[in-house]
Every structure is written in structure tokens, then in C-alpha cells.
Amino acid sequence: MNDNEYKTCPDCCYDILDDEGDVMDHECISDNEMIAEFMGVVFHDDENQYYNADGLHIGNTLQYHTSWDWLIPVLIKIERIILGEVTWISTYCDIEREYKRAVEWIRKYNDNPKHMTLQ
Numbered sequence: 001m002n003d004n005e006y007k008t009c010p011d012c013c014y015d016i017l018d019d020e021g022d023v024m025d026h027e028c029i030s031d032n033e034m035i036a037e038f039m040g041v042v043f044h045d046d047e048n049q050y051y052n053a054d055g056l057h058i059g060n061t062l063q064y065h066t067s068w069d070w071l072i073p074v075l076i077k078i079e080r081i082i083l084g085e086v087t088w089i090s091t092y093c094d095i096e097r098e099y100k101r102a103v104e105w106i107r108k109y110n111d112n113p114k115h116m117t118l119q
Helices: 031-038 068-083 095-111
Strands: 043-044 048-049 057-059
Touching: 031 048, 031 095, 068 095
Parallel strands: none
Antiparallel strands: 043 048, 048 057
């Protein structure tokens, strides 16, 4: 299998081939890293650990895709940006679906934050 058979980056899912089938340069960031950045989480290389926006240690791996404890604060932040308040967050749904929805929303937000917030 050659490189041109991959149309999207396996790490960030962005298109990596141009119209001629050539690989385009792109900054690759994993979905969990993108969410961490959105949430103000920082990674300390010297400790190999993540810290939240308040400076509290949260672990050495990002778990937004597997843990409601990690994903719910993301969904709350998104809802506050969209609606100005939290109206409803349910954990009775599929975490994978909610994770993917959050990733897509954050990508759009990163591209145009003014469009995604209350005016």
C-alpha cells in the first residue's frame, strides 16, 4: 500500500492529499490534543504529565475519548460558548458519538471562533 492510498491523516483526520494526489504539508494534532488545548490543558515535557488550566495534575495520558469524567467538562464548555449557559448534558448517550461531535465542533470553532459564539 503506497502513501497516496491514504486520503486523510490517520492522526488528525484532515485531508492530506491535494487534487493532484500529492501529500500536503499540515500541522498534525491528535483529537485529544486539540481538545486539551481548547480546555487549557498543558503538557510538561520534563515530567511527561498533563495539567489542567488550574495547574492541577490530571495524568500522563489524555482520556477525552474514553472517560465521561474528561469529556463532560468539554461538553459543558462548548454549551456555555454556544448558549451562554448549560441547559442539558446527558451521559446516557454514546461517548464515542459525543466525543466525535465535540471534536468536529472544536475544529470549526478553531477556524472561526466569532461565528461559533453568541454575538
